[in-house]
Amino acid sequence: MPLNSANCQLENSDFMEYLNKLTERPALDELVSQMELLEISEAHLSPHIHFRNKQYQRNLIYENEYVQLLCICWKAGQRSTIHDHAQSACVVKTVTGIASETTFERGPDGHLQEIASFEYSNDVMGSEDDDIHQISNLQQNGEDLITLHCYSPPLRNMKLYSLDSKQGHRVEPLVADS
Numbered sequence: 001m002p003l004n005s006a007n008c009q010l011e012n013s014d015f016m017e018y019l020n021k022l023t024e025r026p027a028l029d030e031l032v033s034q035m036e037l038l039e040i041s042e043a044h045l046s047p048h049i050h051f052r053n054k055q056y057q058r059n060l061i062y063e064n065e066y067v068q069l070l071c072i073c074w075k076a077g078q079r080s081t082i083h084d085h086a087q088s089a090c091v092v093k094t095v096t097g098i099a100s101e102t103t104f105e106r107g108p109d110g111h112l113q114e115i116a117s118f119e120y121s122n123d124v125m126g127s128e129d130d131d132i133h134q135i136s137n138l139q140q141n142g143e144d145l146i147t148l149h150c151y152s153p154p155l156r157n158m159k160l161y162s163l164d165s166k167q168g169h170r171v172e173p174l175v176a177d178s
């Protein structure tokens with residue numbers, strides 16, 4: 001699909017040219033490098049910035065066979081469920097605010113246990129496949145969080161987890177055209 005808004009300033013960027021020219025799924029470190037090089041602000045993404053009171057909002061910017069680009073908007077206190085990315089890599093660039101990431105692994109009895117927490121501000125984080133994590137907006141003073149996510153290949157399903165169950169369950173993530 002073409003870039004989803006004529007007013008989005010990603011349109012003529014080197015990054016979009018890179019995405020358009022892909023002929024295969026890029027390696028995670030290559031995608032991380034490309035996202036690090038991308039200079040982007042909230043103003044550049046304005047046609048794709050939509051919040052929801054009930055839950056964080058996933059706004060679709062662009063998609064081709066190999067990648068899917070989303071702007072995700074998080075109000076204060078909103079967080080993802082604990083999840084993996086099935087067979088997709090996920091690279092996240094923080095555009096506005098501070099993103100908190102918690103990573104998990106299975107403990108000796110098969111339940112998830114937290115292994116680390118990170119904060120990202122103007123940073124890029126990468127994870128792939130069955131890495132399990134949770135992203136949250138835990139900022140003080142009700143501040144918004146805006147993140148740019150590039151999934152490769154496009155995220156068609158993912159597994160959600162909870163701390164009190166050993167089993168995850170597979171879901172199809174919702175996206176909103178924007």
Ligand SMILES: [Fe+2]
Nearest residue numbers: 083085090133
């Ligand atoms: Fe994720």
